[in-house]
Amino acid sequence: MGATGVREPAPAAGLRVAVVGSGPAGLYTAEALLKQVAAADCPVHGVAVDVIERLPTPYGLVRYGVAPDHPSIRSIADHLRQVLEDPRVRFLGGLAFGRDLDRELLLRCYDAVVYATGAARDRRLDVPGEDLPGSAAAAEFVRWYCGHPDAAPEGFTLDAESVAVVGSGNVALDVARVLAEPASALRTTDVPERVLAVLAASRVREIHVLGRRGPALARFTTRELRAVGELPATDVLVDRAGQDPGALDPAGGNGGPVRPDRRVRENLAVLADWAARPPRGRPRRVTFRFWTRPVEITGRDRVRGLVVERTRLEESGRLVGTGERSTLPVQLVLRSVGYRSVPLPGVPFDEMRAVVPNVEGRVRGADGTPRPGEYVAGWLKRGPTGVIGTNKSDAAQTVRSLLADLLPAAAAPSHDGPPAPELTALLAARGVRPVSYADWLGIDARERELAAELGRRGGVKLGGWAELHRACGHGPPGAEQRPAAHPGRGADPACPADRGGADARPPGPSGG
Template sequence: MAAPPRVAVIGSGPAGLYAAEALVKQTDGNVRVDVFDRLPTPYGLVRYGVAPDHKSIKSIARYLQRVLENPAVRFFGCVELGRDLTRADLLGCYDAVLYSTGAMVDRRLGVPGEDLPGSVAATDFVNWYCGHPDAADHVFDLTAEEVAVIGVGNVAVDVVRILAKSADELRETDVPEHVLDALAAGRVRRIHMIGRRGPAQAKFTTKELRELGELPGVGVHVRPEDMDLDPASAGLAESDRQVRGNVKVLNGWTTEPDATLPRRIDVRFWRAPAEILGTGRVEGLRLERTTLDESGRVRGTGEHETLPVGLVLRSVGYQSVALDGVPFDDRASVVPNAAGRILGPDGAPIPREYVAGWIKRGPTGVVGTNKSDAAETVRNLLEDFDPDGPRPGGTIEDLLESRGLRVVTYNDWLNLDAAEIELARSLSRGERVKLARWDAMRAACHPE
């Protein structure tokens, strides 16, 4: 009887763990799945991308936990593709390799002044307040009273909401202590959320948007003229439920809010960043009024205004980065594939290599979208697997031992998990408080 297929999954976020789950389900457990992550923690975007005050969404981690507890699945943390293991190493140990590393960097604006201190990617800010170890020592100047968030998607809404909340409102969340201290010391009073297109083209969901208007002590405003819809936008508002809901919420904010409220959010449409201004650091943001041409493309009108902001957070989309040795489409920022089968330069599938999640399809959909996406890839992987064909001879255990790598196992992660829960208890701060620095995380994983 042939040995069960051995599959390496690179990335332990939702896409990777849904793929591991699909592998177990579609083989009735007759499979061996090893899930690798460069971090000591699983769950990817659920842990480091979902806003800390969105506890219901973060609870998806409890579902994903059951995947890691299946006896057919193992977790290998602190193992990085390209640093600790190569593509050839993996193919020498596994029947198939499935990459699910997500989309890790922000797209750039491409405007003058973008690299001034105080102009930062929303990804970095989100990683910081979510406790990602790569961002633990980042410093954000929150002394400016006015801040601009460029983008009108859900990530931009999350960033605006975190900036608009008081530290006391975030105390029961899992944000690290140093983040809570920095937010408490901040002086942000006015936040501009800026979109290049109109309200009908915004990417946020109505539920996320509505939360801004429910924040205590915060007034939200939209200029009435920004809500004038052209015929195409009006048609979208009629035919698309989400657009209709967004427009309804936004129209409710066209009256001036109470000027005595301590904080204010201005949602600005039809404005494109033209230049980030400053000498030595951000001192302002120059915007150009926009409109849509006959083909629906954004064009500038030549009308400009300047906002006196001291911090600019860029949230205009995520993109994936190339993996060492794996084909990559630089234009689309995805691994070229056909329903999860990785394609070579000739357009033909490359044997034994697959992809799932955002690196497969781009940064679209919600967390749950990854489930059907991963299931599709896994169906094709198992269809291609030949149990009677040649099988890899190496083992990952021997390879890791030969390189002296100390991996984080699932049980090690549980030690870190328990340490964060205990930290929250000691600080009287809710369910958990994240450990955010590499040394503290490693020490918690491997207590002496």
């Protein structure tokens, strides 16, 4: 350990690489670097990777962007932990790009920099009433129940009886499931205790899941779709009004200009089964409404209703409204219609596509030429598409580009020049001490202690910046570390997430 309390980088490394973002995209990039440099035909025999993260906690959306009861999260987190525990990898948390460091500093200290900060902003519906209290991004709700430190503890009270979830991806399913699930079922997860209390007191009884297009074009994965039907105290219905004949028939209509694949056929079979079931009078109800788009959120002081319009596809495949409108009497609207990456200071950004311009991971400048030493991975590279595992092949491609560019120079005798400055030493001179992996383990240990104190299993997430910093010995954070809150909503997300389409999951921090 150095004087800063952060493990020193691996000695005599052939390459030193900084990865900005510790979500799946960032950590799969670190893993790809280790594997590809270790390959038999690689002329460089060492690499040191520093993973830089704004939060004091790693793992991005795996920790903060996916429902806590998701069955695959534990195995993904265990795999990412192994990457961070490799002696060639160093975690530097609590460092905000643009505040504590910038691209010029990183390019001074490393042979290459890979930006992997995911997609932090949700897309808007762009309908009247969207800024009313009671209208929020599903990503905010996810961060709230996952205990993200940027999420205001009082962000959601769940005093609404009827909720509309706008979107047809896995995030929308997660949100609907958490709203419908008994709070007791989440006591075995790491959901913060204060969140459990709100969920236990929830007045939500009706949940509408809205898809603008037909069921065959929904992005649900079948396993997560089935999970909604397995909720013990919830009726699951499918609104048949406006459906095309055969739209829920896996061998018949497909609801759009697509050829049904296995996932689509299985999804349609699940939905057809639900559509055929009569309600059983259970305490809560989830209703799937396809070919339905929001056109206005009504209310004066807060959300009182959602005006929706039936839709259809023209022969060209363009989605249009039919003019048939109705109003859902909801008091909470959560939008899950996609995510956008946030520009990084000094790094090229395509505002239209919301990505860093690149070719196979090589960052391109305004003139279209690659910028030496700068690379990108994950959602920031390709947009919010795919699932968590998509980031693995994506990262491998970026690393292949990086090594093709850098290995010839690294293997040449001229590479033995003056060593680059050590980042943590430069930060220490400014009075900045990163959160180390050992500090993160202190947070993890405190969360396990908290679970034991509460009679819960595993760990329970700490609730907010101050608790996280106390647990890792860094003291309370400055006010500048918390983004400003929007009236009537949670905090504006300052960090990314990804799970596909985000499948599509948002972001959490550095997620894609």
